[in-house]
Amino acid sequence: MYSNMVTLQTLDTVFYEAQRQGRISFYVTSIGEEAINIASAAALTSDDIVFPQYREPGVLLWRGFTLQEFANQCFGNKADYGKGRQMPIHYGSNKLNYFTVSSTIATQIPHAVGAAYSLKMDKKDACAVTYFGDGGTSEGDFHAAMNFAAVTESPVIFICRNNGWAISTPTSDQFRSDGIAVRGQAYGVRSIRVDGNDALAMYSAVRSARQMAVNEHRPILIEAVTYRVGHHSTSDDSTKYRPADEIEWWRMARDPVTRFRKWIEINGWWGSEAESQLRSSIRSQLLHAIQIAERAEKPPVNDLFTDVYDNIPSNLREQEKLLKETINRHPKDYPADVPI
Numbered sequence: 001m002y003s004n005m006v007t008l009q010t011l012d013t014v015f016y017e018a019q020r021q022g023r024i025s026f027y028v029t030s031i032g033e034e035a036i037n038i039a040s041a042a043a044l045t046s047d048d049i050v051f052p053q054y055r056e057p058g059v060l061l062w063r064g065f066t067l068q069e070f071a072n073q074c075f076g077n078k079a080d081y082g083k084g085r086q087m088p089i090h091y092g093s094n095k096l097n098y099f100t101v102s103s104t105i106a107t108q109i110p111h112a113v114g115a116a117y118s119l120k121m122d123k124k125d126a127c128a129v130t131y132f133g134d135g136g137t138s139e140g141d142f143h144a145a146m147n148f149a150a151v152t153e154s155p156v157i158f159i160c161r162n163n164g165w166a167i168s169t170p171t172s173d174q175f176r177s178d179g180i181a182v183r184g185q186a187y188g189v190r191s192i193r194v195d196g197n198d199a200l201a202m203y204s205a206v207r208s209a210r211q212m213a214v215n216e217h218r219p220i221l222i223e224a225v226t227y228r229v230g231h232h233s234t235s236d237d238s239t240k241y242r243p244a245d246e247i248e249w250w251r252m253a254r255d256p257v258t259r260f261r262k263w264i265e266i267n268g269w270w271g272s273e274a275e276s277q278l279r280s281s282i283r284s285q286l287l288h289a290i291q292i293a294e295r296a297e298k299p300p301v302n303d304l305f306t307d308v309y310d311n312i313p314s315n316l317r318e319q320e321k322l323l324k325e326t327i328n329r330h331p332k333d334y335p336a337d338v339p340i
């Protein structure tokens with residue numbers, strides 16, 4: 001669990017730098033939420049179906065998505081499963097039971113309940129797991145999903161990362177309830193609040209939630225209290241709306257990775273030599289993956305028009321024709337490495 005938390009941290013640092021260098025168009029970090037990502041993933045089984053928001057790439061990492069696969073998606077090259085049609089960080093893996101990230105807030109929550117209901121009808125030994133932020137609970141989709149899960153008694157785990165901020169909106173401007181756990185209780189869903197920066201607490205909560213969901217056929221809500229240490233995304237400057245000392249306190253005093261490291265060190269399982277070896281090894285693996293992803297061929301322009309319709313409708317054909325004509329007229333304005 002610790003090496004995965006460090007890998008996630010390093011992935012964030014390296015990809016964030018790549019965005020600042022203009023090599024990728026966008027990025028979102030999970031800094032401060034590494035324990036929620038990795039400890040929850042460790043407590044599930046690979047048959048459990050994940051419906052993520054966008055701040056849980058650690059779950060995918062835990063399941064075996066490679067650093068090269070992360071890089072291919074962010075660089076939108078030919079090896080990206082989304083064929084470069086999504087913004088960076090919209091990962092997905094059919095093989096790893098991880099639905100593709102959708103930026104439209106909270107849409108994944110009712111999807112998870114539907115999948116859980118279907119797992120129950122098929123008598124599968126698995127549950128659905130969905131992640132969202134506190135902001136997600138301000139959407140109607142959250143409320144519809146909670147109620148649907150409660151009445152259908154579906155095996156679904158709702159993991160809310162209550163990180164204090166929905167971009168620039170603090171939780172105090174979103175709701176006056178005592179956090180999120182009471183909202184689950186209001187719908188008749190067994191709910192618990194955990195310290196999301198404590199990897200062991202997170203692991204234990206998700207482990208028990210999974211047992212209850214699968215064995216007793218019931219939804220469970222976990223409110224993981226945490227803090228979004230990074231900016232919302234690379235399109236945001238959070239110092240414009242929150243005090244720097246608040247960010248600093250969470251970064252220094254409450255960092256989930258440092259807390260877990262202290263625990264494994266006290267147990268004699270880790271030391272500074274292993275730490276520096278791990279960090280430099282992951283960093284170099286990542287830089288290598290980025291180099292490969294950056295040099296790889298881009299998907300052809302044609303791919304923009306495929307995979308939605310079996311027979312491409314005439315309006316899309318027309319758009320395709322117009323796009324190609326435009327590219328031919330202004331070749332200098334289009335990247336030379338994108339096959340037409």
Ligand SMILES: Cc1ncc(C[n+]2csc(CCOP(=O)(O)OP(=O)(O)O)c2C)c(N)n1
Binds near residue numbers: 133135136137166167
């Ligand atoms: C339906 C919808 N409304 C608004 C947005 C714009 N938006 C993107 S992220 C975000 C904040 C989400 O906050 P939260 O769910 O708490 O997750 P966090 O970013 O804190 O992890 C908003 C409002 C969106 N993507 N989709």
Ligand SMILES: [K+]
Binds near residue numbers: 133161163164165166
């Ligand atoms: K949030």
